[in-house]
Amino acid sequence: MSAATPSIMIVAGEASGDLQGACLAAEIKRIAPHLHIRGVGGRRMREAGVELLADSSSWGAIGIAEALKLVPRLALILSKLKAHLTANPPDLLALIDFGAFNVRLGRHAHSRGVKVLYYFPPGSWNRDADCSRLREVADRVITPFPWSADALKK
Numbered sequence: 001m002s003a004a005t006p007s008i009m010i011v012a013g014e015a016s017g018d019l020q021g022a023c024l025a026a027e028i029k030r031i032a033p034h035l036h037i038r039g040v041g042g043r044r045m046r047e048a049g050v051e052l053l054a055d056s057s058s059w060g061a062i063g064i065a066e067a068l069k070l071v072p073r074l075a076l077i078l079s080k081l082k083a084h085l086t087a088n089p090p091d092l093l094a095l096i097d098f099g100a101f102n103v104r105l106g107r108h109a110h111s112r113g114v115k116v117l118y119y120f121p122p123g124s125w126n127r128d129a130d131c132s133r134l135r136e137v138a139d140r141v142i143t144p145f146p147w148s149a150d151a152l153k154k
Helices: 015-031 043-047 063-087 099-111 132-136 146-153
Strands: 007-012 036-041 051-055 092-096 115-119 140-142
Touching: 007 015, 007 099, 015 036, 015 043, 015 092, 036 043, 043 051, 051 063, 063 099, 092 099, 099 115, 099 132
Parallel strands: 007 036, 007 092, 036 051, 092 115, 115 140
Antiparallel strands: none
């Protein structure tokens, strides 16, 4: 891949995000097959043509105890992704849900001038979600839920 090849990085941290990321990647490939897409996801994103930098298939957790066990591994992966973004900035970073991880990655990328799209922002399914902090993280936000769109407009 040459330095001039446009690239998109998609980051999804769990199975539902992997599905949405795969749909997004497939549509991007259909419209602009020349784009290089890399990112974090699982089998579906890989099958959609995403070059995986990390496989998030085993990141799902039920309950606090399971989630806490993942923290050291996710912190290391987050650190590596930040370094990768700094060394190889994409033209666009598309984040899918996975708020505790992706908000930090988005803030890092945004502070370095990388355009950030939050596709399915964290908590967007929650009618009472506070979306005010997304301004620090994303240039654009896309949500499938009308109530979330109304909250984001405010």
